[in-house]
Each structure stands twice: as C-alpha cells, then as structure tokens.
Amino acid sequence: MRLKLSNLNIKRTLRRSRSLTLSLILLAMVLFLGAMAGFLTDKDPLKTGYSTGLTPPNSDFLMGTDQLGRDVFSWTIYGVRTALFVSVTSTTLTVATAVLVGLFAGYFGGKPDQLLMRITDFFLSIPRFILIIFAVIIFGPTLLNIILILSVFSWPSIARIVRAEVLTIKEREYVQASRVIGASNLDIMFNEVLPNVIPPMLVASALQMSDAILVEAALSFLGLGDPNIPSWGRMLAIARQAIYAGGWWTLLYPAMFITISVLAINLLADGLNDVLNPKTIR
Amino acid sequence: MISVEVKNGSLLDVQNLNVTYKSTMFRVDAVKDVSITMNKGECIAIVGESGSGKSTLAMAVMKLLPPYATVTADKIMFNGVDILKVNDKELAKIRGKDVTVIFQDPISYLNPIISVGDQMIESLSSHNDKITKKEAYEQAIDLLKKVRIADPERILKMYPFQLSGGMAQRVFIAMAVSANPKLLIADEPTTALDLTIQAQILKLLNSLRKEFNLSIMLITHDLGLASYIADRIYVMFNGKVVEEDLAEGIFSQPVHPYTQMLIASSQAIYHGRTRELSKTISDMGKVEKGKKACDFADRCAKSSEACYNEPQLVKYDGTKKVRCWLVE
Amino acid sequence: MNEAAIFAEDVRKYYTVRVGFRKKAEVKAVDGINLVVREGESHCIVGESGSGKTTVSKLVLGLEPPSSGTLKFFGEDLKEILVDKDKLRNFRKSVQAVFQDPYSSLNPRKTVKEILEKPFKVHHIEHTNSTIEALLQDVGMTPPQTFLDRYVHQISGGQRQRVCIARALALKPKIVTLDEPTAALDVTIKAQILNLLIDLKSKYNLTYVIISHELPLLKGIADKITVMYAGKVIEQGPAKNIFNRPHHPYTIGLLESIPPPDPKTAKEKPLPVMEGEPPSPVNPPTGCRFHTRCPFATDICRKEEPKLSEVEKEHFTACFHLRNVIQ
Numbered sequence A: 001m002r003l004k005l006s007n008l009n010i011k012r013t014l015r016r017s018r019s020l021t022l023s024l025i026l027l028a029m030v031l032f033l034g035a036m037a038g039f040l041t042d043k044d045p046l047k048t049g050y051s052t053g054l055t056p057p058n059s060d061f062l063m064g065t066d067q068l069g070r071d072v073f074s075w076t077i078y079g080v081r082t083a084l085f086v087s088v089t090s091t092t093l094t095v096a097t098a099v100l101v102g103l104f105a106g107y108f109g110g111k112p113d114q115l116l117m118r119i120t121d122f123f124l125s126i127p128r129f130i131l132i133i134f135a136v137i138i139f140g141p142t143l144l145n146i147i148l149i150l151s152v153f154s155w156p157s158i159a160r161i162v163r164a165e166v167l168t169i170k171e172r173e174y175v176q177a178s179r180v181i182g183a184s185n186l187d188i189m190f191n192e193v194l195p196n197v198i199p200p201m202l203v204a205s206a207l208q209m210s211d212a213i214l215v216e217a218a219l220s221f222l223g224l225g226d227p228n229i230p231s232w233g234r235m236l237a238i239a240r241q242a243i244y245a246g247g248w249w250t251l252l253y254p255a256m257f258i259t260i261s262v263l264a265i266n267l268l269a270d271g272l273n274d275v276l277n278p279k280t281i282r
Numbered sequence B: 001m002i003s004v005e006v007k008n009g010s011l012l013d014v015q016n017l018n019v020t021y022k023s024t025m026f027r028v029d030a031v032k033d034v035s036i037t038m039n040k041g042e043c044i045a046i047v048g049e050s051g052s053g054k055s056t057l058a059m060a061v062m063k064l065l066p067p068y069a070t071v072t073a074d075k076i077m078f079n080g081v082d083i084l085k086v087n088d089k090e091l092a093k094i095r096g097k098d099v100t101v102i103f104q105d106p107i108s109y110l111n112p113i114i115s116v117g118d119q120m121i122e123s124l125s126s127h128n129d130k131i132t133k134k135e136a137y138e139q140a141i142d143l144l145k146k147v148r149i150a151d152p153e154r155i156l157k158m159y160p161f162q163l164s165g166g167m168a169q170r171v172f173i174a175m176a177v178s179a180n181p182k183l184l185i186a187d188e189p190t191t192a193l194d195l196t197i198q199a200q201i202l203k204l205l206n207s208l209r210k211e212f213n214l215s216i217m218l219i220t221h222d223l224g225l226a227s228y229i230a231d232r233i234y235v236m237f238n239g240k241v242v243e244e245d246l247a248e249g250i251f252s253q254p255v256h257p258y259t260q261m262l263i264a265s266s267q268a269i270y271h272g273r274t275r276e277l278s279k280t281i282s283d284m285g286k287v288e289k290g291k292k293a294c295d296f297a298d299r300c301a302k303s304s305e306a307c308y309n310e311p312q313l314v315k316y317d318g319t320k321k322v323r324c325w326l327v328e
Numbered sequence C: 001m002n003e004a005a006i007f008a009e010d011v012r013k014y015y016t017v018r019v020g021f022r023k024k025a026e027v028k029a030v031d032g033i034n035l036v037v038r039e040g041e042s043h044c045i046v047g048e049s050g051s052g053k054t055t056v057s058k059l060v061l062g063l064e065p066p067s068s069g070t071l072k073f074f075g076e077d078l079k080e081i082l083v084d085k086d087k088l089r090n091f092r093k094s095v096q097a098v099f100q101d102p103y104s105s106l107n108p109r110k111t112v113k114e115i116l117e118k119p120f121k122v123h124h125i126e127h128t129n130s131t132i133e134a135l136l137q138d139v140g141m142t143p144p145q146t147f148l149d150r151y152v153h154q155i156s157g158g159q160r161q162r163v164c165i166a167r168a169l170a171l172k173p174k175i176v177t178l179d180e181p182t183a184a185l186d187v188t189i190k191a192q193i194l195n196l197l198i199d200l201k202s203k204y205n206l207t208y209v210i211i212s213h214e215l216p217l218l219k220g221i222a223d224k225i226t227v228m229y230a231g232k233v234i235e236q237g238p239a240k241n242i243f244n245r246p247h248h249p250y251t252i253g254l255l256e257s258i259p260p261p262d263p264k265t266a267k268e269k270p271l272p273v274m275e276g277e278p279p280s281p282v283n284p285p286t287g288c289r290f291h292t293r294c295p296f297a298t299d300i301c302r303k304e305e306p307k308l309s310e311v312e313k314e315h316f317t318a319c320f321h322l323r324n325v326i327q
Helices: A010-016 A018-035 A072-108 A110-125 A128-139 A143-169 A173-181 A185-221 A232-245 A249-276 B054-061 B088-094 B116-127 B133-146 B152-157 B165-177 B195-212 B223-229 B247-252 B257-271 B295-299 C053-060 C078-083 C085-094 C112-122 C129-138 C157-169 C187-204 C239-244 C249-256 C263-268 C299-303
Strands: B012-022 B027-038 B043-047 B069-072 B075-078 B099-102 B183-187 B215-220 B232-237 B240-246 B313-317 B320-323 C006-018 C024-037 C042-046 C068-073 C095-098 C175-179 C207-212 C224-229 C232-238 C309-312 C315-317
Touching: A018 A072, A018 A249, A072 A110, A072 A143, A072 A185, A072 A232, A072 A249, A110 A128, A110 A143, A128 A143, A128 A185, A143 A185, A173 A185, A173 C095, A173 C112, A173 C157, A185 A232, A185 A249, A232 A249, B012 B054, B027 B043, B027 B054, B027 B240, B043 B054, B043 B223, B054 B069, B054 B183, B054 B215, B099 B165, B116 B133, B116 B152, B116 B165, B133 B152, B133 B165, B165 B195, B195 B215, B195 B223, B195 C249, B215 B223, B223 B247, B223 B257, B223 C263, B232 B247, B232 B257, B240 B247, B240 B257, B240 B313, B247 B257, B247 C263, B257 B295, B257 C187, C006 C053, C024 C053, C024 C224, C024 C232, C042 C053, C053 C175, C053 C207, C068 C078, C078 C085, C085 C095, C095 C157, C112 C129, C112 C157, C129 C157, C157 C187, C224 C239, C224 C249, C232 C239, C232 C249
Parallel strands: B043 B215, B043 B232, B099 B183, B183 B215, C042 C207, C042 C224, C095 C175, C175 C207
Antiparallel strands: B012 B027, B012 B069, B012 B075, B232 B240, B240 B320, B313 B320, C006 C024, C006 C068, C224 C232, C232 C315, C309 C315
C-alpha cells in the first residue's frame, strides 16, 4: 500500500500516525513564529542596548533581555529563520550529493563504487564534529562556509544508505524489464531506480535536518558560528554567564526552541516512516 | 485407504472460526465462519488460491497469528483440550509436541547462525528435559535417517544456508516429527521446491503418516498434491469454505461453481487441454452494479439475483457440504 | 525464412564467484548447449534449479553475452549486435521478455499507463491513449480505460501478468522470452494466461522461448522442448515426442513426478520418486551429470559425458543407455 501524492487523503494519513500529526503541529507553530518575526517584533535581534542590563520577562520584553540589553524574544524568533535556512540548504546539498553519488556507485559498481566506499569509510572513521570544527577554523565562520562544510561532512553516510537501496532495487525484475525494452542506463537510474530509493531517503533526510540544526547551534555556542546572524547556539553561550546572575530566561527560551525544533523534525521522520512503510503500522 | 476412526472431530474440532486483521489503516476479514473437523489418523487438505485465507486458518487453529489478528470461534477443541480457554503455558506445551507446523520456506525458519545439529539437539532437549546431549545427538541421527537423509552426520554439522531446499525441508520435517506429534500442519510445504524434490517430500510425508499414525493438515493450492495425500478436502474461497467432501467426492462430483472451475483448470493444465476450457473461467470479474453477498458471484457463470444474499454451508449429499444457492 | 530466429552453438556461460578469502570458483551455469529456434516456433526450455535455464533466458535476451560459443539472432551474431548502437536498438525492439514474478516485474511507483508508455518513449515512437488501450484490450483487460490510472498494487496477480505481456508486445517484437510466465499465478488464472499466450502467438506470428518447470502446462503450447540438467541439454525434440516417448531417464522421471489432480489415479498409482538432488553448478559430477541419480548408471556413465544423438527424427538424447520406456 504505497501513497502517491495524488492519492493522498490527508485526514486518513494524519490519523494513521500520531507522530506525524504532532510533528506537523509543532513545526507549524515554530515556522509561524519565524515567518511572522517582522510583525511580531520591531526590535533588531542582535542589537544591544534595548535595556540597561539583564531584564526578566515583562510587558516590554516578552522573554526578557540579556546582559547587554539584547531582546531575547526577537533573537529567539529570528533564530528560527537561521535554523531553518541552515538546515534546509545544507540538507538539500547533502541529499542531492548523496543521492547522485550513491546512485552512480550502486548502479555501476566496480571501481567508482570501491572509491565511494573508501571515501565514506574515511569520513565515518574520524569524529565528524572535530573535522567540522577544524574546517570552520580554517575557512572562516561565515554562514555560507558553515552550510558547505556541513554538507561536505554529511553526505557520505547518506550516500551509503542510498547505495544499499540501489543495490537491492537494481536487481528487481522491473529494472531488468526496462533494460530489455532498451532503456539507457541513465533512464533506468533516474526513472526506475530513483523513485524507489526516495521513500527511505526521506526519513534519513529529515533526520539530517535536525542534525544540521544541532551542529550549527553547537558551532555557534563554541563561538565558531557566523557572528552576524541570530543563532540560538550563541544565545546559549551568552546564557552561560547570565545564569549566574539569575537570568534563567536567557537559557530557557533558546533551549526550548532548539528542543522543540529537533523534536518536531524527528517526529516528522518517524511519521514519514509510518506513512511510507506499511509494515511498521502493524 | 488409511482406516479412520468413526468418531467425528476426535482430533480437531473447529466451529465458526473468524479471523480479522485490523490496523489503523485497514481491516481484512481473512477467515469467515469456517468449521473444520479432523479425526485421528486422518489427512485433510485445505485447498484454495491466494487470498482464500487457508494459511490464516491453519495458523489460527493453534493461535499462531500475530497480535493484530483477532481470532474468534465458537469452539476450538484439539485432542480434548479447549484451545480457546487454555493458558499460554499449556498452549506452548501442545505446540511443538502434539501439533507441529512446517512451512513453505524452511531455510528462513531455521536459525542461520546455529548449525543444524545444534538446533535439532536444542529442539529435542526442549521436549524432553531428561535427555543428555549425546542421546539427543543419537536421536537426531535417527530422525534424519527416518526422513531419508543418507549421511546424517554431515548434515548435522552444516548451517542452514548450506542446505538445499529439499534438504532443509527434510530437516524441518525431522524436527517436526521428533516429538511424535498427533497433528502435522503443512503450509504449502513443497511450493518452493523442484518437481522431483516435491515428489520426494510428498512420498516422505505419506510414509511418515503411516509409520506414526500421524494426522496431516495440508494447506495447498495444488490439487495434485491434495489428491495424493488427502482423505477429505475443504475448498476455500475468499475466507469461506465453499465446499467440503471426501477427496473422491470433490473430484467426481464438484458442486460449487468455484470448485468446478478449480478442478476444470487443474485437469486441463495437467492434460494440456486448456484450449477446451470454457471461456467463463476467468480472473476478470464482470463489472456489475451492487455488491453481491457471495464473493464468487462476480466471476460465476451461474450467478443470479439470489446471490445478493449470503448462502450458508449446507449438507448436500452424504458427506458433502456446499455453500451456494444452486444447492439450497 | 531460412535463417533461424535463434541459433546457438556450443554456448557456454561461466561465472566466477568468490569462495572464501582468496579462492575463486567457476560456476558453469550453461556448459555447451545447442539450440535452434525457428521463426513462429514455441520452444520450451525445461529444467529444475541449477539446470541453467534462467541463464539461458538471460542469454537469449541479450542481457549478457555468452562466455564462449556462437549465438545468432536471425543470422546476426550477438557479439556484433551488442557493440553497434543501431543494431542493439533494433534488437531490443525485436526481442522482448515476460518475467516470472508479476509482483516485481512492474515498478510499484508507476501507473499501468506509465508502464506501458515506456517502451514507446524509449524508442521515440508516437503513441496515444488509444494505443495503450488497444494493448490492454489485446491482453484481455477490458474495459481498458479503467486500468490506465491504476497502480500495480491495485490490480490482481493475473492482471499484472497481463500488463507484463502487454508491455512485451508494445514494440511488436518477433521473439518473446517468457521466464516461468505462470509459476506465480493461481491455478484458474494459469490456464487463462496460457490460452492468452497461445492466442497472441498466432495473432502476431510470434516466436516464443518459454522457460518453465511446469511441464504439463507446456503440453498446450510447446512445439519443441529442450530439457536441461546441470547446464547441459540432455534431451531435445518435438514436444509430442518428449511427452509421449521420452528417452532420457531424467525426462521420464520428471514427467512421472507430477501428481495428477485426481484422487483415484493418484492413490492407485504409486508416485515414483527420483532420489537425490540436482548437482551444484560449481562442482558438477564427472561424466554424465545425471549419473548420481540415475537408476541405470554404469561405469561408462561415471567416466564419460554422453553426446546428443538422434533417436528419432529431430529428437535427440544424451545417454549411453538409450532406453525407450513405454509409459
């Protein structure tokens, strides 16, 4: 029982998977805040001096301000855009690369396949985060760099998943049938194999997105993020000191948003798996 | 013919069994209102095509279905034990000892990382606490010899993936008969095997039946197999029994249109005379308005207005029962 | 037509597999077969697992070239076809296939329409909905319009196989290879599909190469039969001969292994059983490959390989003890 978008019955799908429903609700809330940031606040997220110092939440500042007078609410909801931008673009790059590489390696096998496997092994054997840190230090902490570096170090493991799927699918009889009809290798790869690789890929991609958010937050926390963009990670770094002065709001809100975003995306991955894989329903 | 005890249903008595698979996505009534009986030493065949519910039926009898399957019945009595009321511990004792099952693809039911010998010893020990490893090994060798394996010592050392399909099925059968069961349920045991190997396994089952006075419930779509080994046959279509009778009765006088279709096709194929088959035998149903209660009506040449109501399974003639308005 | 549709002479296909750490073994899947399939003929290749019949189907489809030997299609050598783009394109149009498993031979993410359009699209042939509908009509799927937008999981097994057949016919091929076309189908549907295949063959003057282990089924459709065992041809000839007067002990045993669907005969006649198992293609027995299971085997059978010799007109058997067992 597969689902194609044209056959999608939304109510039924949502009923099937509680994870999916919940994740969509959470994501909708978060995205709404991020999208409406311009309307919800008039304060610049990174600008200091809106207040004289650490201020708890009040009618002027819904989430309070930090030690340097930055508005926590503003930074938090503009941070949604950062998190979203980084995760979506880096995941897109990652998945696109991974799918292409995995597809070619899995389908043709032989030397390209061997090469891919060795590269993947290399990337997987060294702690990824350390490599990312080094790369950011070397190339400079700008948003673009971070996105590219994230992609470069994330595609190998997904390429592996793709390759494994391709290996199975290419032996299926409908692929043989296409060969017999006379379809070219490229035709088969993209029209027969790829559509069947996508469902398992969707789940891995969703998880990749939540991973990207966490890595970006971690980098910013360490001071390796882009200083010109509002990142939740950097809020956490600031909160480290604000906490001692009793400024719980500087920690709570960014932490909450990171948690909710990552949770929502993981639930989405779960939900996608439920929906696309009928065997797990039972 | 094997002599059969006259007392009806002395071994297995199932009345009005229903099995429904339910999940948040769908609901399938796999078995509807099925009653079967078996006597000691008897062999029955449950014959049907894909989707008939025959495998589900066999598994349901011993409550071997997954949790999302709902099993209800008026009665399930096995050898005097009420299966519906018995607790799990008792049921586990009956399974594997009094009732054993063999499946279509034996290699996937054997543990791939344990040698055949170890698995057999494990299975033998679980039914008999007092047996020593050495005794179990000797018994395993005996059992393999009984299933006509020429060099049992070599087979015991092997791993399941090293066995051929036929070999694996023999090993499985050996394990199945090791506890001297009263009933062997065989679910499409030869479908995955070559023709010559299929014949070997068939003959083996038949001889084991005589040797151990074993009752066999054969699930199959192959009428040739059913003819060879069954005393009585139940024909299933879409979860219901549409005809039941002695084996000879089913073939010499098929009453239900589906049974007739099945036998006609089988025999036509066997004799290479499919061209003579009536055009009414088809998998393409008629496009008709309204759903008839009888599921077969869509493909039935003799369907009529009556088929909008559900026909019951009634006695036709002596040993035969049929579910069709043509009879009532 | 003087040229055979398919001509195979001493064709072998060997595969190298890794056994263990550095050891390699050679799988002699097909070990020297001869085959002549004339245009319009229905040639069936029969065998059990390890016989090499699946490999033969791959060779006949040109999916893989033979390791050695000559394989020609309408006079053209396969080796030349595979290296020439134009020749290959024409070849693909004229040799089509129907596979065994109707469940996995159709892409689950495509509709019936998309699947049937594919051959036309690949070869840039103009087509309309009516073209597709005509194909569906041809294979008995009426009314065709209702099936166009269905997905594979929405149609039954028999209907899927019909779609596979329709797909094979789309390019108006000359040769159609069918690999166990009815093995996965229910009994009532087997007969229907068989009849359909027979009708289509005469309608379009097709040449069939049918690989099957369902011997009785072939009675209705085969003109010629090749019986394979362990990579070799052990009997070959007109279907009537093979069914009525089989010569090779294996063929005889195979025919007798099938239990008849009739309790009276089944229980009266004991089921003769051929002991033993088909040999492994990596390590076939010496001499005649069947000698390990043959009740008539003698010394010479263990040492030497029998060659195919003519026992009746166009009927060949490879056996040292040419016996004619009256059934």
